[in-house]
Amino acid sequence: MTSPRTRWIGLFVISLAVSLIIVDSTIVNVAVPSIVDELGITSTEVQWVQESYTLVFAALLLVFGTLGDRFGRRRMLVIGVIIFMLASVWAAFADSGSALIMARVVQGVGGAMILPSTLSTLNATFQGRERGIAFAVWGSTIGGMAAVGPLLGGWLTTAYSWRWAFGINVPLGIIILVGLMLFVVATKDEHPQSIDWTGALLSVVTSAFLVFGLIEGRTYGWWLAADGLKLGDWEWPIALSPIPISFAISLVAGALFVWWGLRRERAGKSTMLAFSLLRIGSFRNGNVAALIVSMGEFGIILSLPLWLQNVLGYDALQTGTILLALAGGSFLASGVGGSLSGRVSAVATVRAGIAAEIIGLILIGLVIAVDTPWWSVALGLLVYGVGVGLATAQLTGVVLQDVPVQASGQASGTQSTARQIGSALGIAVLGTVLFTSLGSTLDSRLDAAGLPPEARDGIVSAVVDSAGSAIPGLEAESPEVAAEARQAFSDATRFAAFTAAGFLAIGLLATLRLTAPVPGAATGRRPDDEPAVASGESSDSDPA
Template structure:
């Protein structure tokens, strides 16, 4: 075939637009949820959720999503990617309806888990379809647009969520997904071609069960320990049990001839390094995004809409810089671009360790902008490197690994940094609560949201409690932010040591002689 001939689908850019809409519904929901956390914690206008329940409202989605992602990628390759995309959109729309009308935190957590099932069917097939409808020479640009769509959702989500919460009840932030899903279903049915893997893999049911059980047990121990203390047997039993199940999962995957996650891939630096980078940056960033919403709405007193607008520098940076990242990689190499992106991200996350209740607002906006620029220059080169390490027909493997690690790391980031936040807050605020009534003392000691709820019943003593809670929260935020910055800094070391220094060649499939681990997946 002549080298100048484009092997992509004639409607590939229109198809990319449809896939962006499908991706928007997944990312939009999580960005909206960040702004809604404060309202969900309100016992009057929300569900009265504790900090642990709020963490589970995020993690029930992400852990189910991550546990099923790889398997659903295989099923999409087998049954048809278009068909799976339609099924995923329908499930996501149904779960959004159930979330909107949940009557308790437990119901919301369950509905969010169902939403994770739908998201797991949507996400892997979008990248797989991109890899199949685009010529390899255009794939980097297409992935840059795909990554830019994440920035668009990050931009739209907080502002839209804030506007909805200003005028409607909290359930509207989930109900908004339904018309987007409906539009996506129609456009997918009309425009997206069906595609399959000519040699699809088998489904690893035991691997799926082990991964979900292990991650849920590990997250439960971390979240519950952070909320109620790590001096209890159930906490350490859950953590150790979760780690043991995850070790069983890894051993099973190494022996299986049809693993849900081929752990042999992680022996190959050009595949493992970008996956590790994705995991480290999302571990750090998702935890910081979790507590920054409480900082803005409670400590600083901004409304949900104002909070959404304050996230715009982060979102705008993603939207502007992510599509240009592919050109930067072509010019300077993936190592240089990703290293600079991670350094900017680490600096931005570390800056939260110095932000307090009186920090000028422009400083906070600059920090959000730097974080957005940094993350915009991490995901595209990492994703392209991951996808380029596998043959074109096995694109589902690369997309599933990338997204699985991202979701697991994000969930663990929320759990671990949330646990640090809870533990430091509780230790710092406890001495000031001894003179309060028992009920108010217990509520205020759980979280800053609980302190604000308790303050509403204390009359003249309320301002003092709020001041103490704000100080304790800011101290806890500093510790969590410092840990996040350290994790991001580890990512810089991974980039400098293992990420390839020049752009990957997307047209070259790995050879069995050069990469036996990758050859096994081909």
């Protein structure tokens, strides 16, 4: 047994490890315009810089949770932190968009090792009331670091370079590694489940080809291949675009994934997702709602920093400060949510939160213009943040409310995966909406201004491919064209905000199929049971 002091210091170290991956997933948002300027990456690559990390993270979350149970949770944590650090160094020294994207892919692998290992380590280290406190600290760390990320990224990018937004992970990683070896006890499951490698592969293929199609459709052609289409140095040989082929592969792989999982489940073997739990209405409908809500929640964060910097002219630090309003709303909501606990049902709180998110996004969409004052954007983000704070934490409890205690680990792992997939899809869809509408709107405005097609096409390509970073440069050449570009980017950002609000509205409708928990329901859970923890794994150190 470890001493209480060692356990609590270990909790601090584990929370720091979570901070590493949460900060990195948010710190990049405000650094993107600087990355575009220095590396000259295209708008499609901008999406991939953020998407590649989220996609790999979501695809491997359950796999590494199971591997950590089998081979040791602290060992998986250490390996994950080392991989994350090395990938951060790679990203910091990247000299091209493709190198940065590959580094982000490897970062996603490290992050997928870290997150489930922190959860299962806490689950194995703490019991009883201490476990509840430990998970509260863990959850608060995620909320706090999501707020710190944009501000830290803005400061590092403005004062030094966007490369330090990745380089900061190295000293943090060294501190974490030392702390893990000194204060975190090594644990593993004495009776680990077998690993569903086939299911893991099918899940990766399903999500990867789906997101590829959503992001690359506007470049390669949604149905017919774009003229002169090449994949690298290879010329595409047929008239049909690779995009419908990509969607077809995703559909087939997804169907095989479900078939394979149900087959293994009937044979009594472990599965990547908890298919049997999908028969529970609150679990099934709650995961659908969580996925849709995540699409709306995280997708909009791609477009706002680009608009704030390329259209309104704020630097990265000012942009991070404006985005801090979102975190302020989330913190405010956490206090309100605590006071409502026991008096208002969790489902009602979730619905109120999603409604507040929708209102916040509508407010942002309504005020977006080329001369929008910062405070009006911050006000919308504050309302939006209140909604995030109310909805996110409570939705977890709603999803798990009817799940038997013995299945809570797999159920919470499934829910985490649904959220991450929703985030990945949100970035893909809303990024495509942003840049597609930017191109069409700018083309129409320049056409109305009387520009010939050749000049028009060049300007539209420059603005869209640079994710808006070419707009300030247009000012010296043609203030009128720059003004049209700023207006078009504002219109596209507004459209993206309203689209995100639309996803959240669908998510709100999905919550109508959720019901408030019934104490003592026939699920094996008693009113005084500990809440299910979002571990994705079971503890091997709980007393029998």
